[in-house]
Amino acid sequence: MSTRPDIKPANPCFSSGPTSKRPGWSLSNLKTDSLGRSHRAKGAKARISQVIEDSKALLGMPEDYLLGIVPASDTGAFEMAMWTMLGARGIDVAAWESFGQGWVTDIQKQLKLDDVRLLSAPYGQLPDLEEAGTDRDLVFTWNGTTSGVCVPDAGFISSEREGLTFCDATSAVFAMDLPWDKLDVVTWSWQKVMGGEAAHGMLALSPRAVERLESYTPAWPLPKIFRLTKGGSLQRDIFSGSTINTPSLLAVEDQLDALAWGQQIGGLSALIKRSQANLTAVAAWVEMRDWIDFLAEDPATRSSTSICLKIIDPWFQQQDQAALIKQMVAMLETEQVAYDIGSYRDAPPGLRIWGGATVETADIEALLPWLDWAFGELKG
Ligand SMILES: Cc1ncc(COP(=O)(O)O)c(C=O)c1O
Numbered sequence: 001m002s003t004r005p006d007i008k009p010a011n012p013c014f015s016s017g018p019t020s021k022r023p024g025w026s027l028s029n030l031k032t033d034s035l036g037r038s039h040r041a042k043g044a045k046a047r048i049s050q051v052i053e054d055s056k057a058l059l060g061m062p063e064d065y066l067l068g069i070v071p072a073s074d075t076g077a078f079e080m081a082m083w084t085m086l087g088a089r090g091i092d093v094a095a096w097e098s099f100g101q102g103w104v105t106d107i108q109k110q111l112k113l114d115d116v117r118l119l120s121a122p123y124g125q126l127p128d129l130e131e132a133g134t135d136r137d138l139v140f141t142w143n144g145t146t147s148g149v150c151v152p153d154a155g156f157i158s159s160e161r162e163g164l165t166f167c168d169a170t171s172a173v174f175a176m177d178l179p180w181d182k183l184d185v186v187t188w189s190w191q192k193v194m195g196g197e198a199a200h201g202m203l204a205l206s207p208r209a210v211e212r213l214e215s216y217t218p219a220w221p222l223p224k225i226f227r228l229t230k231g232g233s234l235q236r237d238i239f240s241g242s243t244i245n246t247p248s249l250l251a252v253e254d255q256l257d258a259l260a261w262g263q264q265i266g267g268l269s270a271l272i273k274r275s276q277a278n279l280t281a282v283a284a285w286v287e288m289r290d291w292i293d294f295l296a297e298d299p300a301t302r303s304s305t306s307i308c309l310k311i312i313d314p315w316f317q318q319q320d321q322a323a324l325i326k327q328m329v330a331m332l333e334t335e336q337v338a339y340d341i342g343s344y345r346d347a348p349p350g351l352r353i354w355g356g357a358t359v360e361t362a363d364i365e366a367l368l369p370w371l372d373w374a375f376g377e378l379k380g
Pocket of ligand 1: 016017072073074075076099100141143144145146168170171189
């Protein structure tokens, strides 16, 4: 039996998306002038393009990259990229958890592309990314949100590559260093590291990605919300705030608030530092425990955002693990110390604690003894 801790996290929001709002967030801080106006009106459009400008500035994105706001969150942005640009050459697709696997399914079963090589690994591991061919397109996820395994760097991507790299970076961007020169297509959503509202996706394109869009026409039809070109030319106004369809202007204001907070606390390096501190706190605690461990086998691949843990206690191995995790998560929610920390539905039973920049390390530190307590209560 474990003792019941006295201190609770001030903020029990540890979900991996939507994630916790930033410290000090309040609905009343958001500007509302653009609400109720057309998103094409001058003022409203200026706010939309401000999201693009502020995101580029905070991330230090190269000047010659384009960034657009597109429909349907990260999924919309990534699908849009795959459906408009894949098929021009062979594809290597790396998958090591549920979301990466989802892109594999779409490439093989929906786009029905056949020159596809799969680089796969089980939960907890990374595939051998060095096998990716430089003359082929490469599709991968920077941070596997459901396994807590991320690529440690982009050493596996050649600067001399002929193919394009497509990177789903939704749970990495703003918390991990992304080497833009190695990434041609990068996507994310607002409700991850910056704690924004879900709805829209961000699509970043390198000059080489733009070249692909303007020189290659896929053999399949594209719905309106995927169309990035017109008459063979990129619709450049999408990348300055003329969205394809109507965005939520409230979500836009919320994202601007989050981006301003990021700049105000010290920019990208401060955001990365906050996330790293969360991982460090969990790692120090795991190190001292024999009942729990990281799902990521190699410490270099441990995610600082979606921190995934597995229970290694021999007693636990003999039980209905999924049921016990459900119970543990429910106990922690009832105590109001942690919300939504069960592992993803397709992942091995375990815990997943969001450690992105909006989460305070003090809250992570306050949570950890509660995990000891909950596990102790279950084991009896
Ligand atoms: C790696 C990854 N890709 C895609 C998605 C889907 O994102 P969205 O719900 O923003 O479309 C998620 C959501 O958690 C994710 O973690």
